[in-house]
Structure formats: C-alpha cells, structure tokens
Amino acid sequence: MRLGRCELPAGAEAVEGGFRVRAADVALAGAGAGRFYRHGWQSWSEVRWLGPGERPEAIEPPQRRPQADDPRYALAARPGGSGVGALATDEGVLLLGALAPGARVECTGDGLEGAFESGEPGPWFLAFGPQERVFEAYADALGERLGRRGERPAPRLWSSWYGFYRDVSEAGLREVLAGLAGLPFDAFQIDDGWQRAIGDWEANDAFPSGMAAMADAIRAAGFTPGLWLAPFIATPGSRLARDHPDWLLHDAEGRAVPAGDNWGGTFYALDTTHPEVAAWLETTFRRVRAWGYELLKLDFLYAAALPGVRHRGIAREDAYRDALAKVRAICGEATYLLACGAPILPSLGLVDGLRVGPDTAPYWDNEDRRRYLHDPTGPAARNAVATSVERLWLRGLVDVDPDVAFFRRRYDLLSPEQRRLLQDLGSVAGFRGCSDPPAWLDAHEVEALRAWLEATPEVKRLGPRHFRVDGRSVRFDVGS
Ligand code: 9PG
Numbered sequence: 108m109r110l111g112r113c114e115l116p117a118g119a120e121a122v123e124g125g126f127r128v129r130a131a132d133v134a135l136a137g138a139g140a141g142r143f144y145r146h147g148w149q150s151w152s153e154v155r156w157l158g159p160g161e162r163p164e165a166i167e168p169p170q171r172r173p174q175a176d177d178p179r180y181a182l183a184a185r186p187g188g189s190g191v192g193a194l195a196t197d198e199g200v201l202l203l204g205a206l207a208p209g210a211r212v213e214c215t216g217d218g219l220e221g222a223f224e225s226g227e228p229g230p231w232f233l234a235f236g237p238q239e240r241v242f243e244a245y246a247d248a249l250g251e252r253l254g255r256r257g258e259r260p261a262p263r264l265w266s267s268w269y270g271f272y273r274d275v276s277e278a279g280l281r282e283v284l285a286g287l288a289g290l291p292f293d294a295f296q297i298d299d300g301w302q303r304a305i306g307d308w309e310a311n312d313a314f315p316s317g318m319a320a321m322a323d324a325i326r327a328a329g330f331t332p333g334l335w336l337a338p339f340i341a342t343p344g345s346r347l348a349r350d351h352p353d354w355l356l357h358d359a360e361g362r363a364v365p366a367g368d369n370w371g372g373t374f375y376a377l378d379t380t381h382p383e384v385a386a387w388l389e390t391t392f393r394r395v396r397a398w399g400y401e402l403l404k405l406d407f408l409y410a411a412a413l414p415g416v417r418h419r420g421i422a423r424e425d426a427y428r429d430a431l432a433k434v435r436a437i438c439g440e441a442t443y444l445l446a447c448g449a450p451i452l453p454s455l456g457l458v459d460g461l462r463v464g465p466d467t468a469p470y471w472d473n474e475d476r477r478r479y480l481h482d483p484t485g486p487a488a489r490n491a492v493a494t495s496v497e498r499l500w501l502r503g504l505v506d507v508d509p510d511v512a513f514f515r516r517r518y519d520l521l522s523p524e525q526r527r528l529l530q531d532l533g534s535v536a537g538f539r540g541c542s543d544p545p546a547w548l549d550a551h552e553v554e555a556l557r558a559w560l561e562a563t564p565e566v567k568r569l570g571p572r573h574f575r576v577d578g579r580s581v582r583f584d585v586g587s
Contacts, residue, residue, distance in 0.1 A: 111201050111235040112137050113218060124244025125202075125234030132222035133231050135203060136215065141196035143214040146188035147494065148177035149409040149450045150462040151484045154188075154497040156195065160216065162186050164481040174367030174407070174448070175484045179224075179414050180211065187213035190452040191245065194219055195238065202241040206230035206252040208424035208453035225422040238571060242500035250504050254456025261460060261506035261538040262331065262402065262443060263291060263560050268298035269469065269511050269542030275300040276313035277321060284328040286545030290553070291560045294402045294443070295325045296333030305370055306341030306348055308391050322399030331443070333402030334395060338388060339411040339430065340366050342374045347387075354384045356415040366410040376410035379430035380419035388430070392437040401442055405434070405458075408449040428453040445508065451501070460506035460538065464495035467510040467529060470520040488521060488529055489585045496572050496583040499536060509533060511540040514556040517547040531581045534564050535574050 108115050110126065113135040119128040140159040147153045152175060157163065163186065166172045170181045177189060191204035192212030203212050203219045207229045212221040223229045232248045234241040265287060267275050275297060284295065301318065303309050310318045322332035341348040341355065348355065355363040356376040366376040377384050395403065412427035419426070427450060435444065435457050445460035454461055466486035473485035483490050495509035512529040513519055519526070533539045539560055548556065564577040572583040 110135065110233055111196070111198055112139060113201065113235075115233070119233065122232075122248065124247065125232055125241070127206075127248070128231050128233065129228050130231060131226055131228045132220065133203060133233070134215075134218065134220045135201060135233070136218040138194050138201050138218045139196045139198075140217055141194045143186055144188070144191075144193035144195070144200075144202075144497070145186055145214075146191050146212075146451070148189040150446070150448050151465040152176040152189070152494075153483045153490075154464075154494045155483075156497070157186055157214070166482045166484075167480040171365075172367070172482065173365065173409075173413060174369070175482055183213070185213045185215065187211050189450065192219050192221065193238075193241065199236050200238045200241050202232070202234045202245055204232045204245045204249070205452065206232055206248055208428050208450070209422045210452075224424075227422075239500075239568070246500055246504055249452070249455055253452070255504050256456065256459045257502075257504065257506040261508070262293035264294050264296055264333070264402075264538075264540040265292045265330070266296045266298050266333075266404070266511060266540055266542050267300070268335075269467065269513070270544045270547070271300070271542075273300035277316055280321065281324060282546065283544055284324060284330075287330075288328065290545070290557060292330055292541075294333045295328070295330035296335065296402055296404055297321065298335040298404065299337075299406070301334070302336075304342055304345035304347075305337055305374055306345030308336055308338075308395065317398075318395075318400075319398040326399065331402050332400045333404060333443075333445075334398075334400040335404040335406060336391075336395065337407040338391065338405060338434065339377050339379060340374050340407045341377060342370050342372065348375065351383065354378060354381055354387070356410075356413060356417065358415055364413050364415045366407065366413060374407075376413050376415065378415070378418050379411045380417045380421065380426050382418070385430075385433060388433060389437050392434055396438055396442065402445065403438065403442060404445045404447055405449070406447040408446055408454070412450050412453065424450060424453045428457070431457045445506075447508075451498070455504055458505060460508050461501065462508045462510060463498035463501065463536075464491045464493070464509055467491035467512075469513055469515075469518060471522075471525050488525055492528060492532055492583055493585045495532060495536065502537065506538055507536045508538045508540065509536045511542045512559070513543060514541065514552045514559070515543040515547045516552065528581070528583065530559055531574075531576050532583060534559070534562065534576055535566050535581070
C-alpha cells in the first residue's frame with residue numbers, strides 16, 4: 108500500500124479516510140515538491156500554504172516573541188508546524204497529523220516528517236487525496252481521539268474588547284447593556300480591563316459594585332454573562348507573582364520563563380503542575396463561577412505549554428491539557444469555555460470555542476510588523492482572515508471563532524468590502540461576534556448587525572478559500 112507516491116510507514120493500518128500508525132516519528136519521502144500547509148502553534152500563530160521551497164523568515168527578534176508562535180522552533184532550519192502538516196502536489200494532498208498533543212510536522216522538500224517532542228511513540232493519522240477530504244478525515248480521527256464539542260450553534264457574542272479595549276468600566280458597560288436591548292446576542296462578555304492585575308482576578312476600581320453585580324446586570328438584560336481571564340500567566344507586579352515567585356514556570360537556569368510582552372512589560376507563565384497553582388486555579392475558577400459567569404474567555408493559554416522545567420516532569424503540551432482539563436472539571440460541563448491564544452490540538456475536546464486566528468482590528472493591515480518584523484500575528488483584519496480561513500476544517504470538533512466583525516463606521520478604517528469580508532467570515536465559520544458599542548451605530552448599522560445575527564445563510568464551499576454565501580461569491584484571499 109502506498110500513500111500517493113510515498114511508501115507507508117511500517118505498521119500503518121487502514122482506517123476510515125486514511126491510515127493510522129503509532130510511532131515516535133514518521134517520515135514520508137518521495138512525494139515531490141509542493142505547497143506546504145504550515146500550521147502555527149496557537150490561535151494567533153500563522154497558518155498558511157507556503158510555496159514550494161518557501162521558508163518563512165524568523166519572527167523578530169527570534170525566540171523573544173513567544174506570543175507569536177512556539178519559541179522552541181523559532182529558529183528551526185526547515186519549515187514546520189504544530190501537530191499537523193500537509194503537502195499539496197499536482198496529484199493531491201498528503202496529510203500527516205498527530206492524534207495527541209506534543210508533535211511537530213516539518214516539510215523536507217519532497218515529503219513530510221513528524222515527531223513527538225517527548226521522543227515517545229504516539230498516534231498519527233496519514234491520508235492522501237483531495238484537500239477537503241483529507242482534512243475532514245483527520246478532523247474525524249481527532250474527534251474520536253480527543254473528543255468533540257461545539258455541536259450546538261455557537262453563542263452570538265458581544266465582547267467589550269474591540270470597542271473599549273482595556274478601558275472598560277461598570278458605568279460604560281451598563282450603558283452598552285441598555286443599548287443592546289432587543290439585539291439578538293446570546294452572550295455578553297467583559298474582556299481584559301476588569302481585573303486588579305494579570306494574576307489578581309478580582310474587580311478593580313472601575314467596577315465598584317463588583318463582578319457578581321455585573322453578572323446580574325448582564326443576565327437581567329437577557330444575556331449569558333461572560334468574562335475574560337488569562338489564568339496561566341501573571342505580570343511581575345501582581346500580588347500573585349510577588350507572593351509566590353515559585354509558582355512561575357522556570358527554565359533550567361532557574362529564571363522565570365517570559366511568556367510575552369504586554370500590559371507595559373514582560374509577563375510570565377505559571378507552572379500549572381505545581382500543586383499550589385492547581386489549588387489556586389480551583390479557588391479562582393470557583394469564585395468566577397460563583398459570581399455568575401457562564402462563558403469564560405480563557406486567554407494567553409499557550410503560556411502553560413511553554414518550554415520549561417516543571418514541578419511535575421511531563422511533556423509541556425500534556426501539562427497544558429492537564430491544566431485545561433482541571434479547569435473544565437471545576438467549571439462543569441455547562442460552562443462555555445472559549446479558548447484564545449491556545450495551542451490547537453491540546454485544547455480539543457475540552458473547550459467549546461476556539462479562536463483560530465490572530466486579533467482582528469478596525470483596520471486592514473499591520474504592515475510594518477508583518478513585513479519588517481516578519482510577524483503576521485499582529486492585530487489586523489487581514490491577518491485574522493488569512494489564518495482563520497485555513498482552520499475552518501476544525502468545525503465540528505469545536506466552535507471556530509474567527510474573532511469579531513465590525514458594523515460601525517465610527518473609529519473604523521475598514522472599507523465596506525473589508526467590513527463585509529469579516530462579516531462573511533463569521534457567517535462561514537458559524538461564529539458571530541461583535542464589539543461595537545451600540546451608541547456608535549446609526550440606525551442603518553444596527554439593522555445590518557441585527558440581520559447578520561439573525562441570518563442562517565446558505566454556505567457552500569467552492570474552493571479552499573472560495574465560498575458561496577446566499578448566492579454571493581466570497582473569496583477570503585488577502586494578498587501578500
Ligand atoms: C485582551 C486581548 C483580547 C483579544 C485576545 C488577546 O501581546 N500580544 O501579542 C497580544 C496578542 C493578542 C492579544 C493581546 C496581546 O489579544 O486575542 O481578543 O482578549 O487579548 O488583552
């Protein structure tokens with residue numbers, strides 16, 4: 108048996124839509140040159156079909172941008188991606204995907220090589236055929252192995268982020284709640300800005316009535332209360348980091364592992380395998396649930412899977428999945444968990460929704476960062492579209508969140524066509540989110556937003572990035 112032009116690895120057995128094999132590493136050689144499906148590590152990391160022989164330049168400065176992609180492979184010699192890779196030649200698409208966390212797949216030039224970072228054998232899925240079919244078969248195999256969620260329609264979500272950014276307050280959000288009356292949103296999610304510090308998950312002074320009162324107000328307005336947290340990181344100024352420096356993930360030299368730069372400085376990862384961190388996570392999530400929040404946007408999750416020396420010596424993506432499973436167990440099955448900045452494979456089966464691209468923005472491109480720093484993960488509508496559309500195959504395993512669409516023209520630099528593209532992406536993904544403060548919308552824009560939230564357009568896939576949405580041809584091509 109062969110897989111396109113490649114020889115099947117020893118021990119491979121035929122399964123629905125492809126083959127399975129258990130191995131520490133798998134090599135598929137002789138496929139010929141082709142385009143390589145490069146699957147970035149976490150929600151924000153780039154996903155793109157590289158041209159034959161194309162090798163993207165390292166994101167600048169290398170290894171100091173852990174929030175963009177897996178820092179462990181920032182300087183890898185060969186193009187590669189997280190969990191899954193595919194090679195498209197004239198004959199078809201060859202796919203090699205892990206069915207467990209902790210694997211990387213690289214392009215050799217005329218084939219694919221996959222390996223589990225731990226060096227331990229693990230399950231792989233292999234397939235050859237038309238692009239849509241091999242990814243569908245892989246998704247089915249992943250669902251069987253890691254579990255499926257997101258079988259109900261995704262909640263239509265209002266989020267505070269792309270309207271107010273960190274500048275949220277009880278007074279401001281109460282005004283928004285009043286303005287949203289009658290609009291068909293399911294959930295209202297307070298984003299970053301409510302907390303005392305990253306690590307100190309208590310209301311700050313902008314929320315004088317406290318977070319439980321805020322949840323009550325949201326429910327009274329007819330929406331499911333939602334709240335943003337970044338549970339696996341801390342800023343150095345937080346009480347958490349000051350009182351418990353030993354809770355941070357450390358490297359072999361004993362230095363705290365930086366997880367990125369934001370909030371005016373470097374922030375750090377927690378060692379979620381530390382028993383005291385596990386206990387603190389339990390207290391934190393019990394408190395947030397007791398406040399009345401039933402949708403939790405969990406952000407910067409990749410931090411729990413960064414390379415480092417852990418209290419319990421398990422593979423980093425297994426440590427992440429363990430921590431996430433604990434969060435799920437504490438919150439219960441009924442809580443909607445929306446993962447963001449999250450390693451993709453290790454989140455499957457545990458979360459209801461998953462952000463599948465970088466942040467969108469009320470502007471198209473972030474060209475300086477994209478071109479000069481080789482970083483395609485900066486906030487920009489273009490970047491969000493480019494990566495999200497390459498992860499639509501995850502639908503059916505999880506709600507696929509391509510980030511919000513805009514309806515406002517105020518504080519917005521998008522052209523009508525670009526605004527429309529984001530709206531269509533929400534429709535195609537089946538996940539509709541918006542951050543527009545209703546006070547910024549004129550009557551026409553409110554009606555467009557209402558129609559979009561209510562619609563269930565007929566969507567047909569015509570090509571990898573080409574769709575028909577209610578009879579209109581929509582192409583999610585973003586140019587270079
Ligand atoms: C809140 C936001 C919103 C947004 C998330 C996430 O430094 N960074 O690289 C960086 C990346 C993403 C990011 C913020 C900073 O956005 O995706 O929806 O919740 O956090 O801070």
